[in-house]
Amino acid sequence: MTILGQIGAAAFSVFIFINYGFLLAGSMARIRARVQGRIGQPVYQPYIDILKNNARRTAVHHGVMFFLGPVFRLAGGLGTFLFIPAILNSPLFANFSFSGDILLVMYFIFFGQLGMALGAGQSGHPYSPIGVSRGLAQMSAFEMPFILSVLALAIKHNSLSITAIVQAQQGGIANWSMITNPLAVIAAIIAFLGMSMHNPFSVVIAPQEIPIGPPTEYHSGLLGMLQTNRSIFNAAKLVLYVNLFFGGASATEGVLYALSASVLHAVPVWLGVTLGVVTMVIKTFLLYFITVFVGVSFPRFRTDQSIRFFLFVPTLIGLAGLFLARL
Amino acid sequence: MIIQIIVSVGALLVLIGLWGLLTRRNLIKMIIGFSIMDTGTHLIIVGLGYREGATAPILDSSITPGTHFVDPIPSALVLTAIVIGLAVTALMLAYAVRLYSSRGSALIEDFKENAL
Amino acid sequence: MNPLIALAVLMGTAFTMPLFEKAGLKPARLIFLAALTLLLVISGGILVNLLNGAPDLEVATAGFKAPFSINFRIGLAEAAVWSAAALVLLIGGSYMIHREEDGMYDRMLYLVLALGVTGLILTRDLFNLFVFLEISSIAVYGLIGRGGERSLQAGFKYMIAGGISSILFLIGTVFLYRLTGTLNIDGMAAAAGSGSLAGTVGASAVFILAISMLIELKPFPANGWALDAYQEAPSGIGALLSSAQASAVFIAFTKISPLFGDRLAAVLGGIGMLTFFFANLMGMRQKDEKRMFGYSSTGQIGLVIFAWFAVRGTGMPETAAWFIVGGLLLTHLFAKAGLFWLSGLADKSKGEGGNGFLHKVLPSALAGIFVMSLLALPPFPSFFAKMELVKLLVTGGSWWILTALFLGSLFEAAYLFTWLVKKTKAECTDGGADTVNGDSLVVGKRAGPDILTDSPAAEVSSLLKSSTSLWVVIPALALGGLSAAWAYMAGVFNVIAMAPFAAALLMLLLAFLPGRVRGFLAVLVSAAAAWWIWPRTEGIDQIFAMLFLGGGSLNLFAGLYRKDRRPGFWAFSLMTVLSLGALVLARTPLEIFMAWEVMSVGAVLIALQGKRAAGPARTGMLFALGGGYLLMTVLMSIGTTTVLSPAVAAILVVIAFLSKSGALGLHVWVPGSYAEADNDATSLLSSVISKAGIWAMMIFSIRILPGIYGLDGPELWLQAFNSGPFSFLSGILGWIGVLTALVATIVAVFQEDIKYTLAWSSISQLGYIILAFSLFDHFGWTAAIYLSINHFLFKAMLFLAITGVIYRVKTRLMYKMGGLIAPMPITFITVLIAIIALAGVPPLSGFGGKWLVYSALIQGGRPVQAALAMFSSGIAFLYLYRLIHSIFLGQRKDDSLGIKEAPFWLILPQIVLIALIMLISAFPTVILKPIIAAVGELMPAVIGFEGSTLMSAIGYWNGSWVMYVTMGVFMIPLVLLLIGTGRKTRKVKQFNIVFAAERPYRPETTHYAHNFFAPYRKALGSLMNPLGRKFWEGSAGGVTAVSSAFRRLYTGNGQTYALHIVLFTMAAALFAGVFA
Structure with missing residues (x-):
């Protein structure tokens, strides 16, 4: 594929998953509202928010870094997504995953967070660094079980390449990491709760006490950029998790593919890719549902509590998973 | 035989002097102890140079080939040693006087303020 | 020239001094100095002759040849020590005239002391030795007492000890004479060889003689009187006592040492090492600087005694033996004299209303040279001597002695370096760094560095005015010359190895130039070194050489942001950067160790330039030296495959390098040193110099460590680390590394x-x-x-x-x-x-x-x-x-x-x-x-590029x-x-x-x-x-507690000291088997 082709494919892939991210956020908000006994917002509310925010005039700023914060953030989200192969065996959704392996993705996640934290810092609002302080502290803690589970997979499959890890999980649910190394997956899921910043780990953006944590000073177009990132970044994380732990989605394999293959003689490429995307959507939706489920069920940890939490039981589970992988 | 006696007496004097040096607290008495040691040493030196039945080592007409005379070198040594001992004793006494006049005390334990 | 002339002139001048005094103070002083100059000329002339290959000079007296008369013999060792002593005596004389009250009697006593020292060094006759011993002692008694009432006390105690010693000497001498029939030392040795000293009487006589000389050399614990004397004597006298007189007595001691049996020699050597260890241990708690130098002096002489018997036991050739002993002795002689003088000069200038002057460029550089040479750092003779000594000990497997040597050296480093820092840094009175209390950390006005407060012109003129300050340069110059000589003998007198020292010296000499001029010079030199080294290296050597020299140049350039003169910063930075280059190019163990030592000490000195860096830099110094000793042990065991097990060698090396890199547990010196160093210097330390440990670990893994065990080879060494004798390191290092990373981050x-x-x-x-x-x-x-x-x-x-x-x-x-x-x-x-x-x-x-x-x-x-x-x-x-x-x-x-x-x-x-x-x-x-x-x-x-x-x-x-x-x-x-x-x-x-x-x-x-x-x-x-810090602080606390406990031995009571001597003698007799 030519460079231009690659860029085009990446743009398409980003477009699909951004929209998925919007819809996911909208639907989850609605589910949450229903659990709490409200009617809730329409599923398309995120689109309205984005449009509204971008339509508004951005009147004031606090300096260059303040401007660059959301840019970093969005670039971080896009980049993270682009370094992950979204659908296996589909050049259209392979993104730029040839640039690096899982280590690259894990560290590129920080790119946006760091830039955002810097931008927020320049706003001069004390709540921003407080939120950043909490976020960083919590992040460093939930990294531990996540790292352990990723390493468990890397050892199990003797590869750090996401593509290779997904490939190794093809051929039925029995090959999924979820089954082959349940401990690692449990650790990773707990880490995911921290990553998603829902309850009980929501103190970072602290919806009650601190207006919205780091992005306090951001408004209109800049805030829109942050919201856009939230959807793509969410999608990227979900895709990564599904790839690593739940068999990913393939354009040439899988239950849906098998079903359509049993109906059609030859599954056309476009259908295979579509089925892959659908598989991915279903899996990520279910995965995300876990966080929502936990989020509406539990109260909130203080930062120091969540640090101690992550570094104790989930870390031990992760270690156990690591040893399970080495067996 | 006489050599042993002289040397033993000398050694005894050295020990007595040493005992005095170690037990007397008065500076002057310590110096006296030192002098006794010195004297004992001189006795030892002279004693060791002695030859029984020998004459003085002076070349004069009484010396004939085959005459034994005492070893002259210890005698020479002892002279030097006496002179040096004298000098040291004098210096010690001078110090003792100076110390006494500075402090009004001649006890050795009153002069230990520069320890540590 | 006949050395007897020197004796005659000294004695004549001494006794005619009252005559000259009548002619006026100036002529008297002139004559005084002239006599001392003559001594230097004669001794120096003889030394030059001997160096030019003349045979040993034999001088007979009274027209007879030995053994029928007293004879002098001057070999190279005697001539060297004599000339050195003469030099020190001349400077000391000038010092006395200019800086302390010089009465007629002082000058007379001084000349008598010079006479005694000369005689002690030259004579080969035992009784004559006694005479000179007494002459010098009486002169010393008199000179000590010049410092006021307390010095009288010290002088009296000295006399008691000296008296006991001289009585023992006489008794020993006369018995030996009785047994051998001669007073000539060589004759006695010959007689001893033929067995006439066998038996109890002979052994006792030799023992008594030995112990009497040893007491004059101030052994532990029979040296309380000496410490009091060092403390109370005027600085100028302390200088002579510690250098010229002690060295002369030591030379005399070496002359009678052929008489000693092996067991006695071992006991004496052991006493020497004990003295070195305990004197330095006790010196740690010393506040009074002259007494502290006293501890150091007794320790150094103890080390020299130990070295003498250690080399004697191996039967190595004369020159090799004196390479060790002479290196230690001469370094001590010049350095200690210089230190006493400097301290006296500083006291004087304080008394005159100044705040001491040691923080100025030249005096602080001098003090630094003296202290560094006493710590046996390169390039001083003591460094090479200690290396060889360690080699002896390693070869002999004397691990306990080696441990005592290293610990004693560390103790000495602790207090001498503390003194140096305290004296040469103007501002360190406010205690340790308090990082929590914010206000005390405000950097304040940028007043330039501590060690330079005057303008260049004022500095130079004040130097010229006080000519005695310049006199103190001479021992430093002498040390420099000796360094070159020893380096030459050790085979490392080449451009690469010497460049760091030359650079530091140059930078210090140019200290009068504006800071940026010297800064540019430093950058140019460093960049030129990088340019030069590039084609001369390859592989990882080249990569690290560029990191060291290129990175160093860049950092030096940044140092130009400060306009002030920063003499220490430029000198030590350039020295350290160049030593990194020398480290990369070094091939022989000696070259490697030398470059390593310069680099690690240089880093500490760079850190020391910070305003409040004194405390951390001292810790850093101790870690640098301690690591250096471990490294030296391993490097010196090259060629002696059996002495160190591979595991031990590897552990020693790793500890040395990890303490440089600041791995967990050995890191305690790093945060403070980095934080308190000048800000731009920290960049150099952290970004460039800290990599030296990594590079060295690689080089030691590839070449040196396996080389000791014959495992060096393209495949062999790797095997040794992956499955061979060193394979245990991999896991340990891994955990050390990861825990360091984790804990330090938190x-x-x-x-x-x-x-x-x-x-x-x-x-x-x-x-x-x-x-x-x-x-x-x-x-x-x-x-x-x-x-x-x-x-x-x-x-x-x-x-x-x-x-x-x-x-x-x-x-x-x-x-x-x-x-x-x-x-x-x-x-x-x-x-x-x-x-x-x-x-x-x-x-x-x-x-x-x-x-x-x-x-x-x-x-x-x-x-x-x-x-x-x-x-x-x-x-x-x-x-x-x-x-x-x-x-x-x-x-x-x-x-x-x-x-x-x-x-x-x-x-x-x-x-x-x-x-x-x-x-x-x-x-x-x-x-x-x-x-x-x-x-x-x-x-x-196992990895490689496919495309990009x-x-x-x-x-x-x-x-x-x-x-x-x-x-x-x-x-x-x-x-x-x-x-x-x-x-x-x-x-x-x-x-x-x-x-x-x-x-x-x-x-x-x-x-x-x-x-x-x-x-x-x-x-x-x-x-x-902070477990690491607690551990090290606890260790230091333990050592100082022990130090305090031992110091109670010295009650200050002259009688107790006499008792010490007696008990010491008896104990030594027991160990030497005299009673057997």
Whole structure:
């Protein structure tokens, strides 16, 4: 594929998953509202928010870094997504995953967070660094079980390449990491709760006490950029998790593919890719549902509590998973 | 035989002097102890140079080939040693006087303020 | 010329001094000095003759040949010590005349002392020896007592001890005469050879003689009187007592030593070592500096005695023996005399209303030379001598003695270095560094460095005025000459090995030039060295040489931002940078050790230039020296395959290098030294010099350590580390590395002082490098080297940027800063890029390091270490964000409103570094290909490039594409912002924030910066327990307690001292088997 082709494919892939991210956020908000006994917002509310925010005039700023914060953030989200192969065996959704392996993705996640934290810092609002302080502290803690589970997979499959890890999980649910190394997956899921910043780990953006944590000073177009990132970044994380732990989605394999293959003689490429995307959507939706489920069920940890939490039981589970992988 | 006696007496004097040096607290008495040691040493030196039945080592007409005379070198040594001992004793006494006049005390334990 | 003339002239002048005194003070002094000059001329002439190959000079007296008369013999050793003593006597005479009251009797006694010293050195007749001993003793008694009432007390105690000693001497002499029939020492030795000293009487006589001479040499514990004397005697007399007189007695002692049997020799040698150990142990608690020098003197003489008997036992040739003994003795002679004089001069100048003068350039340099030479640091003769001595001990497997030697040396280093620091630094009265109390850390007005307060002209003129200060230069010059001679004899007198010293000397000599002129010179020299070394090295040598010299040059350039003269900084920085070059080029064990020692001591000296660096630098010095001793032990065991087991050798080497790199447990000196050093110097220390430990570990792994056991070879050495005798290291080093990385990172999170943050960060980064190194495979070492280079880049950027910040805001506490992005945008960009790189965030080069380390660890089967390393790199974000936010973002403080961007001199290196880091980020092949190739020459390659993608067995990374993609996704929103929403905005004022509809009160209350990670402290603060520091402080406390306990031995009572002598004699007799 030519460079231009690659860029085009990446743009398409980003477009699909951004929209998925919007819809996911909208639907989850609605589910949450229903659990709490409200009617809730329409599923398309995120689109309205984005449009509204971008339509508004951005009147004031606090300096260059303040401007660059959301840019970093969005670039971080896009980049993270682009370094992950979204659908296996589909050049259209392979993104730029040839640039690096899982280590690259894990560290590129920080790119946006760091830039955002810097931008927020320049706003001069004390709540921003407080939120950043909490976020960083919590992040460093939930990294531990996540790292352990990723390493468990890397050892199990003797590869750090996401593509290779997904490939190794093809051929039925029995090959999924979820089954082959349940401990690692449990650790990773707990880490995911921290990553998603829902309850009980929501103190970072602290919806009650601190207006919205780091992005306090951001408004209109800049805030829109942050919201856009939230959807793509969410999608990227979900895709990564599904790839690593739940068999990913393939354009040439899988239950849906098998079903359509049993109906059609030859599954056309476009259908295979579509089925892959659908598989991915279903899996990520279910995965995300876990966080929502936990989020509406539990109260909130203080930062120091969540640090101690992550570094104790989930870390031990992760270690156990690591040893399970080495067996 | 006489050599042993002289040397033993000398050694005894050295020990007595040493005992005095170690037990007397008065500076002057310590110096006296030192002098006794010195004297004992001189006795030892002279004693060791002695030859029984020998004459003085002076070349004069009484010396004939085959005459034994005492070893002259210890005698020479002892002279030097006496002179040096004298000098040291004098210096010690001078110090003792100076110390006494500075402090009004001649006890050795009153002069230990520069320890540590 | 006949040496008898010297004796005659000295005696004649002494006794005619009253006559000259009648003619006036000036003629009397002139004659006095003339006599001493003549002594120097005669002794020097004889020395030159002997050096030119003349045979030993025999002088008979009274017209008869020995043994019928007293005879003198002057060999090279005698001539050398004699000339040295004469030189010291001449300077001392001048010192006495100019600096202390010189009565007629003082001059007479002084000349008599010179006479005694000369006779002691020259005579070969035992009784004559006694006479000269007494002559010098009486002179010393008299001279000691000149210092007032307390010195009288000391003199009296000295006399009691001397009296006992002389009586013993006489008794021993006369018995020996009786048994051998001669007073000639050589005749006695011959008689002893033929057995006439066998038997109890003979043995007792020899013992008594030996012990009487030994007492004159002030052995532990029978030396309380000597310490009192050193303390109370005037400095000038202390100088002579310690140098000329002690050396002369020692030479006399060596003359009678052929009489000693093996057992006696062993006991005497043992006493020497005990003296060295205990004197230095007790010196640690000493406050009075003259008494402290006294401890050091007795210790040094003890060491010389030990060395004498140690070399005697091996039967090595005369020249080799004197190479060791003479090296130690002559160094002590000049250095200790110089120290006593300097201390006396400083006291005088204090008395005249000055504040001491040792903090000025020349005196402090002199004091430094004297102390460093006593600590046996290169290039002084004592260094080479001690090396050889250690070699003897290692060869003989005398581990306990070696331990005592090293511990004693460390103790001595502790107190001498403390003294040096205290005297040469004007401001260190305010105790240790208090990092919590913010106000005390304010840097204050930039008044230039401590050791230079006058203008150059005033400095020179004040030197010329006080000619005695110049006199003290002479012992230093003598030490310099001796150094050259010893280096020549040791075979390291070449350009590469000597360049660091020459550079330091040059820089100090040019101290009168403006700072920037010398700075430019230093940069030029260092850059030229880099240029020169490039074609002369290859492989990893070349990579590290460029890191050391290139990086060093860059850092030196940054040092130009300060206009003041900084004599110490330029001298020691250049010395250290050049010694790094010498280290890379060194091949023989001696060259390696020498360069290593210069480098590690140089680093401490650089750190020492900081205002409040005294305490940390002292700790650093002890670690540098201690590590050096371990290294010396291993290097000296080369060629003696059986003495050290491979495991022990490896552990010693590793401890040495890890203490340099600051690995956990051995790190205690690092944070303080880095933090308290001058800000630009910290950059040099952290970014460049800290890599020396890594390089040395590699070189020792490849060549030296396996070489000791014959395992050096392309395949063999690697095998030795992977499955052979050294394989245990890999795991241990790995855990040390990862724990260092983790704990240091966590500690860094909680620092309020920016320099402490970065210092701990350096420690943790070194932990990663050690971790990568510990893999001992192609992947790991590639990672280690890549990390080293990266650490250089981003840590230099950070420290230089921070230097600029501290220079402008005058504080090191982060929460006192804030909002500096506006006045210092370039510095901000530097810090931003550096922290992105340090954090390992793609697309910058730091990620390459992370990728390499983790992949290497996973591939090497160490997932737990990989996980911990990743965890700690996550924590690194915390302090990095805190750093950049607290300084550059948030609310700007009122007192930083008027500040400007950092000076050009700091900005330019930062821009170069940014360019470099961007280059290797976008094109990792530029740097990784050479590294992979260089490491590939050492071991089988397991990673390599396919196109621009770096492939390992388990993963891949294409740095260029990561850069392209990142740039792409960064540009899209940026362009959107620029053409869209961002266009018509305006920047609001500082306090215009959504603050509950209120206006914040003050920036201080709005800038969230102090105790930034409070929850983290609550959760993990317990990990901050400074176990390492507690351990070392506890050890130090234990040592000082023991030191205090032993010091109670010295009650100050002259009678007790006499008792000590008696008991000591009896104990020695017991050990020597005299009663058997």
